[in-house]
Amino acid sequence: MTSPPSKPAANRIRRSASSVVESIYSFPSSFNLPSSLPTLHRKFSGSSSGPRERVRGSPSLTFDSASSSRARSSSTGVAVAMGLASDSQLKVVSGENGYVFEDVPHLIDYIDDLPTYPNPLQVHPAYSAVKQYFVDMDDTVAKQIVFHRDSPRGVHFRRAGPHQRVYFEPDEVHACIVTCGGLCPGLNTVIREIVCGLYHMYGVNKILGIDGGYRGFYARNTIALTPKFVNDIHKRGGTILGTSRGGHDTSKIVDSIQDRGINQVYIIGGDGTLKGASVIFEEIRRRGLKVAVAGIPKTIDNDIPVIDKSFGFDTAVEEAQRAINAAHVEAESVENGVGVVKLMGRYSGFIAMYATLASRDVDCCLIPESPFYLEGKGGLFEFMEKRLKENGHMVLVIAEGAGQELLSESLSSMDQKDASGNKLLQDVGLWISQKIKDHFKHHKMVLNLKYIDPTYMIRAVPSNASDNVYCTLLAQCAVHGAMAGHTGFTTGLVNGRHTYIPFVRVTEKQNKVVITDRMWARLLSSTNQPSFLRPNDVTEAKKEEEPPTQSLDGEYCQTPK
Ligand SMILES: Nc1ncnc2c1ncn2[C@@H]1O[C@H](COP(=O)(O)OP(=O)(O)OP(=O)(O)O)[C@@H](O)[C@H]1O
Ligand SMILES: O=P(O)(O)OC[C@H]1O[C@](O)(CO)[C@@H](O)[C@@H]1O
Numbered sequence: 001m002t003s004p005p006s007k008p009a010a011n012r013i014r015r016s017a018s019s020v021v022e023s024i025y026s027f028p029s030s031f032n033l034p035s036s037l038p039t040l041h042r043k044f045s046g047s048s049s050g051p052r053e054r055v056r057g058s059p060s061l062t063f064d065s066a067s068s069s070r071a072r073s074s075s076t077g078v079a080v081a082m083g084l085a086s087d088s089q090l091k092v093v094s095g096e097n098g099y100v101f102e103d104v105p106h107l108i109d110y111i112d113d114l115p116t117y118p119n120p121l122q123v124h125p126a127y128s129a130v131k132q133y134f135v136d137m138d139d140t141v142a143k144q145i146v147f148h149r150d151s152p153r154g155v156h157f158r159r160a161g162p163h164q165r166v167y168f169e170p171d172e173v174h175a176c177i178v179t180c181g182g183l184c185p186g187l188n189t190v191i192r193e194i195v196c197g198l199y200h201m202y203g204v205n206k207i208l209g210i211d212g213g214y215r216g217f218y219a220r221n222t223i224a225l226t227p228k229f230v231n232d233i234h235k236r237g238g239t240i241l242g243t244s245r246g247g248h249d250t251s252k253i254v255d256s257i258q259d260r261g262i263n264q265v266y267i268i269g270g271d272g273t274l275k276g277a278s279v280i281f282e283e284i285r286r287r288g289l290k291v292a293v294a295g296i297p298k299t300i301d302n303d304i305p306v307i308d309k310s311f312g313f314d315t316a317v318e319e320a321q322r323a324i325n326a327a328h329v330e331a332e333s334v335e336n337g338v339g340v341v342k343l344m345g346r347y348s349g350f351i352a353m354y355a356t357l358a359s360r361d362v363d364c365c366l367i368p369e370s371p372f373y374l375e376g377k378g379g380l381f382e383f384m385e386k387r388l389k390e391n392g393h394m395v396l397v398i399a400e401g402a403g404q405e406l407l408s409e410s411l412s413s414m415d416q417k418d419a420s421g422n423k424l425l426q427d428v429g430l431w432i433s434q435k436i437k438d439h440f441k442h443h444k445m446v447l448n449l450k451y452i453d454p455t456y457m458i459r460a461v462p463s464n465a466s467d468n469v470y471c472t473l474l475a476q477c478a479v480h481g482a483m484a485g486h487t488g489f490t491t492g493l494v495n496g497r498h499t500y501i502p503f504v505r506v507t508e509k510q511n512k513v514v515i516t517d518r519m520w521a522r523l524l525s526s527t528n529q530p531s532f533l534r535p536n537d538v539t540e541a542k543k544e545e546e547p548p549t550q551s552l553d554g555e556y557c558q559t560p561k
């Protein structure tokens, strides 16, 4: 542990808030607009009413500039006026055939005349031999890949990866890493790979770990991170940096970043953390600091939208198998054995759904997205009676957020929240176990029920091999992005390709199991459990605007409007 440095290093490029809002958007000198797109309209979200400007030297390009800005050619001659609305981080380019590019912010959006340097990877012994190692500035990744032939090309994100030119010299970089929110397998791997990526690929050796989540920026010591220090940490669960909920004080955090001379901030966490990262980025931009803010999305619940899946999810599903196996062994060893397994998933039942699909020993899976009922025709108890008569045992998997409305009805409603403002859930596993016991006792049927709650055991394990590789790539992409001057972004896998995604896209809603998607149908057909849906529930569910699940479910087709 080391104490914070006494006074700031030279990362301050101070500007007033108004000068930032008035600043002129200019592209990196290496930035080429997609050449395949003859007509582009570039705008920030929420500013579509702004005047349209013709791009100097590029007669085929037009831009929608924000209404608050004024037109001016940039120092590079390729850029055009664009206001940076302080509440918006979206840089949207629209092109032909419905092509939309949602780009991420860049340091030069608000700092003029930043020098660039050749990427040291150009002469790196391992990477220099790779054909096309560097990403092209025109490369984008489609958000949806299944299209009707007549449908528009849709939303695209910037392809992640190393850039030919970077905006930081190795000696200049002072990076920090923070982990926030609940634990998730793979946190230590991401930390390790950010440190090793910065050090081995870019020659950076000033890297600080922030101790204990966001509040660690201003209330705790820091940890000096070196490749040697982090060498073995991927074999351990948890986070070597510690984590916390609550304690996000934006101005104290940015003061600390500024005072310590930090110029790259790597933030690993879930939806709450990324909302926090977004406001940190806004404040950094408002102060005009040359500080890149990169997020790496983390959540065991897999509830972050847009990305294919979050790291640690595979490990969690694998680990959940052990609990399900144990429940199955216990249940089938006794007469009328029932194994109940509670898995994590506050609002999204992905772990429960995938663990059920993987195991094949589960008779019924209950998730928050699919309301269920206990008594009467088509209810859980009727199904259990039938299954026990047929097989003599059964296994029930329940996600922690399932049936909360039923619990509130029968228990006095507790409206408690954790330090981050997340609703504290009541223990649905204990509740349903008791309900099942009471029901069968009432019907004079002997039951042998074992309740297993492996939730924290699943969350605390180290990541498995596939998550380790995934974490490595996410971390390296974050490092490449920050070195290239991108900021206010999160890394993420979209349709199997690594991308940079604006914060707002991953925080505006939660990823949920769509019960009208094929994957939930596969689950229902594999367990043969009741769907608990009435015909008009199905009609209502199908009316939902856009299925948010990405390639885990992967078969949503973009249809023409
Ligand atoms: N809207 C917000 N603005 C600023 N900071 C936030 C916001 N929401 C949450 N945070 C901060 O982010 C941190 C983590 O949030 P939270 O506890 O909700 O976990 P999370 O990142 O969503 O992860 P998970 O839910 O997967 O455990 C906390 O320090 C919290 O104060
Ligand atoms: O660590 P805590 O505060 O008990 O949080 C538990 C919650 O965190 C999560 O694991 C998400 O990180 C949820 O699945 C769960 O409800």
Ligand SMILES: [Mg+2]
Pocket (backbone or CB within 6 Å): 181, 270, 271, 272
């Ligand atoms: Mg969360």
